[in-house]
Amino acid sequence: QQQVKQSPQSLIVQKGGISIINCAYENTAFDYFPWYQQFPGKGPALLIAIRPDVSEKKEGRFTISFNKSAKQFSLHIMDSQPGDSATYFCAAGGAGNNRKLIWGLGTSLAVNP
Amino acid sequence: DTEVTQTPKHLVMGMTNKKSLKCEQHMGHRAMYWYKQKAKKPPELMFVYSYEKLSINESVPSRFSPECPNSSLLNLHLHALQPEDSALYLCASSLGPNTDTQYFGPGTRLTVL
Numbered sequence: 664q665q666q667v668k669q670s671p672q673s674l675i676v677q678k679g680g681i682s683i684i685n686c687a688y689e690n691t692a693f694d695y696f697p698w699y700q701q702f703p704g705k706g707p708a709l710l711i712a713i714r715p716d717v718s719e720k721k722e723g724r725f726t727i728s729f730n731k732s733a734k735q736f737s738l739h740i741m742d743s744q745p746g747d748s749a750t751y752f753c754a755a756g757g758a759g760n761n762r763k764l765i766w767g768l769g770t771s772l773a774v775n776p
Numbered sequence: 777d778t779e780v781t782q783t784p785k786h787l788v789m790g791m792t793n794k795k796s797l798k799c800e801q802h803m804g805h806r807a808m809y810w811y812k813q814k815a816k817k818p819p820e821l822m823f824v825y826s827y828e829k830l831s832i833n834e835s836v837p838s839r840f841s842p843e844c845p846n847s848s849l850l851n852l853h854l855h856a857l858q859p860e861d862s863a864l865y866l867c868a869s870s871l872g873p874n875t876d877t878q879y880f881g882p883g884t885r886l887t888v889l
Contacts, residue, residue: 695876706780706866706880707819752818756876763832764878766818 666690667755669767676774682740684770686753689734694757697764698727698738701750710751711738743774779803780881782867788887791857797884799850799867807873808850810842811866813883819866825850826873857888 699707713720713727726739753767780801811819824832825844841853868878
């Protein structure tokens with residue numbers, strides 16, 4: 664049973680546009696929600712993370728919106744650039760004693776020049 | 777410095793070989809992780825070390841043998857692997873076992889012939 668559902672699977676955006684990736688979770692015990700960016704052949708890099716006590720967090724062009732009641736969170740990439748083309752993974756953590764991360768299946772983003 | 781290093785970058789081995797993957801961090805982190813990642817899939821947790829002791833083994837086959845010689849170093853010993861074990865092997869670390877933010881290394885691309 665997948666505990667974190669991510670959509671869309673793939674996304675094509677024009678340069679300068681807004682990229683939006685959505686995730687939904689089931690376990691209300693999760694209390695940490697990171698987004699990772701991964702380029703081909705590289706390890707995932709932490710992009711931005713949020714905890715349930717805030718509804719939005721912004722770092723540069725990247726914003727996480729969090730809706731606790733709906734158990735959903737999303738990543739918005741403003742002014743998308745070709746260099747943003749990568750795979751993005753959402754995750755949820757904090758549930759259980761080991762606090763391991765539960766990952767979404769990923770979104771492949773392509774930003775056309 | 778939030779760097780996790782992994783060697784080698786690439787490894788090709790036969791099914792009868794014995795090889796080792798190495799991971800190193802100098803951030804003073806006391807939790808270290810091994811993940812396996814198949815193409816177009818999220819990372820899959822294999823092992824967690826907490827204060828140099830194995831705290832989580834996600835039912836990984838015994839042909840994978842982790843070792844944590846000290847707080848900065850993590851090894852993964854490989855023996856009698858199968859072709860389906862070919863994947864990107866990622867190491868990560870976090871400040872402590874109950875600290876959520878994980879920093880990933882670039883990975884070792886393993887091919888089993």
